[in-house]
Amino acid sequence: MSGLEIIGAFESTYLPRHDSDIFESTAHDVHWKKDLDLLAGCGVKRLRYPVRWHRVEAEEGVFNWADTDKVLHYLRDHGFRSIVDLVHHTSYPKWLEGGFADPRFSSAYLRYTEEFAKRYPWVEEYTLFNEPFSTLFLTGHEGIWPPYQKGLDNFVAQVLNVLPAVAEASRAYADLLPGAKHVWVDTCEHHTGAGAGGSAYATMANERRFLVLDSFLGKHGGKGYDPHGPMAELLGEAGGEALQDLEPGRIDVLGLDYYAHCQWHFDDKGGAPNTPFPLPLAHQIYLYWDRYRLPCIVTETNIRGRTSDRATWFKYVLEQCERARQMGVPLEGLCWFPVIDSTDWNSLLFRNDGHIDPVGVYWLDQELARQPSVMSESYAKAAAGTPSKDLPAFTLGEPVATWLRGYEPQMSHWNWTEAPDADLGNSLPNTQTRMELRIVNAE
Template sequence: MPFDSSGQRPRIEILGAFESTFLPAHDRDIFETTEHDVRFRDDVELLKRSGVTRLRYPVRWHRIEETEGVLDWTATDAVLHHLRDEGLRPIVDLVHHTSYPAWLTDGFADARFGPAYLRYAEEFARRYPWIEEYTLFNEPFSTLFLCGHEGIWPPYHKSLQGFVDLIVNVLPAVTEASRLYRELLPDARHVWVDTCEHHTGSDRSGQAYADMANERRFLVIDAFLGRPYDSTSEVGRLLSEVDGERLLGIEPGFIDVLGLDYYAHCQWNFSVEGGSAPTPTPIPFADLIQQYFDRYGLPCIVTETNVRGHTADRATWLKYVLEQCETAADRGVPVEGLCWFPFIDSTDWNSLLFRCDRSIDPVGVYWLDEGFERRESVMAMAFSAAAIGAPSRELPAFELAEPVATWLAGYRSQMAHWSWQAPPPENRGHSLPRTTTTMELKVVDAK
């Protein structure tokens, strides 16, 4: 319901999150490069002070099972028990992008993945029966697409065939885990998390590709739920060329909450010259939430969003996303919350994790300085205000700095009703994009 019995809109809950993606080629993860592994108690305290009680939190399979068949839960016990003792409610994340053990040498193409994943997932559920919410596999569409179709992450496949092969190798184990968790954690909820996409075309060729991509975005979740694809569609025609019928044989799984990860680069534009993001004509995020709700009829939660820029730019993007969530809720979409991801700056996403040089990614609520100390900012203040109940109209709208101003130019018409103000003098951050940088995402640039 968009409004409660008093006629007031229910508050959109604000969530926190911490990043931990494993870089198999470097045997390091972002827990370690941001020092969260040794600072987690202090980081959790900062999160609590912000007014947050619910968060996405990763479980590091790659560290738990560094030797095949030997699972060490010591570090996981420490952090999850600390979260529980502090009164925080984690949505645990069992596999975040390439966060699988390094001995799975073929990654998501490894024949051992399914049995190993199910063993790990079962032991987790039996060890932590108090967990209330879980994500079995973070962003399965985008993760397997980057691994199987774009060749960005291991096993570096570059074809529709490779993409479908990875889905068929991974998804049956994830659906089985969802059925198993119905027995082992009957009161907990499965929060499915994937990218929330929409695409446009600027010429006939580009629009044809955008139409196909707007069908393809639902491929993995439909396969997970046992929904057939339209064999007469463009996606269906392409799948017929790679034995896509295998997707129809996957036993369905269960989803309780639909998690939507949304960034400006989730809306691409295509033309005869190729594709880039963001599109110059993005649809409002509220419309996109509506599309996913209309298709699946599940309660929604924004499980990731951020923007790479100055701290004031981040605060302004928070205002936009929260306002769009409120708009969707007013239309009757059950929007449970909004998670800014991550709470502290991340690292090495400027190379899509190809390199591991601790390059700070300026996207967090708290920014990291040269010594990786956590620093407060206007973003932290806006985030805290929203977390304790401020609606979007009470959050500041700061004039965007370059290159974010150009990056988000297509969104300005959706923000035209705001009262803008100059960024504060303490508009800080580390490793900020240069004003001459063209913030255009093309995955071919990753290496």
């Protein structure tokens, strides 16, 4: 027995510029009961499930909980245990025109979170803000998501606009939902470098990955970040010293989202995902646990590829989770994200054309019918307690084989099986495929 609980999830991110979300583009908003039946059929009853703030409060100050009531009550009444996700990436109401830089965000968010807690006092687990570091990095530092801001100063400004409200909500929930656990969810990163410039940048990035969570918890003697660390001077120039004055929030469980692109390699020419020198995931999990000493969950993982590629990556992540537990990490579970294919992540949600992402436990055909595969078989086996050593390892197809080349030494002890030709999935990446890094003008 692996001893790890397998957890489900459904992708829901809102695309403000298109007024659409992935619940709708995958028809989960219509077929949610069938999708939950698929999950239960795999033996999975614990799941991350989002509340769509952008639909609940489509008009400022007016809450419509009807759809949320249907699903959350169904989950509760049918024995599911939900980690309710209150803000998933850019899933804020469209009337917050400045997004996470909007000066109205704090009051609006706190009103929403309070209304939620009062309506659902029986909720047992919740995530107040999914991936705050990576979300605000994409909205405020890289200009990829609205409001399309760039640079460390804008990133810090958005962190200062969002984090105090999340911390206040976490403290309020200690009273509003006293028996429930706050599951903090963010990326699990590690970076490598070569050459003077690349090594220096990797050192900085390995410090930056902890910035938001350190600030939220008031680590480093309440200073939020290391005032003598590799980011101190940069943060001082960008207004980051204000991060040292935040009132800390509270966390019960540390959720770690891990993908192969969570490890970048930098050299003097720049950086690229899928480092040739990946640190084993078990060691990354240990590093985060050792820093924060909180119970952990791997709250997201997937890989874009054939269903057999997904099953192989699932075997790797499960094996690494087992090893992390052997290293003493109190790791509760593993969540493959999502249960069904998502859409439009190939353009990082810049476009809204319903392009199917080949990442789900179940894959979507062109009619959005949910299809089983070797991935759903492995997932169900793991949910029943099958350890990683008894799950199949399929030969990797391109471009996944190239993306994961650095992981080969960590997989060398496996007995490999030829990948099946059937049930490959939909919208498979070709050998030239790279996730777009779409930079757009705020205008």
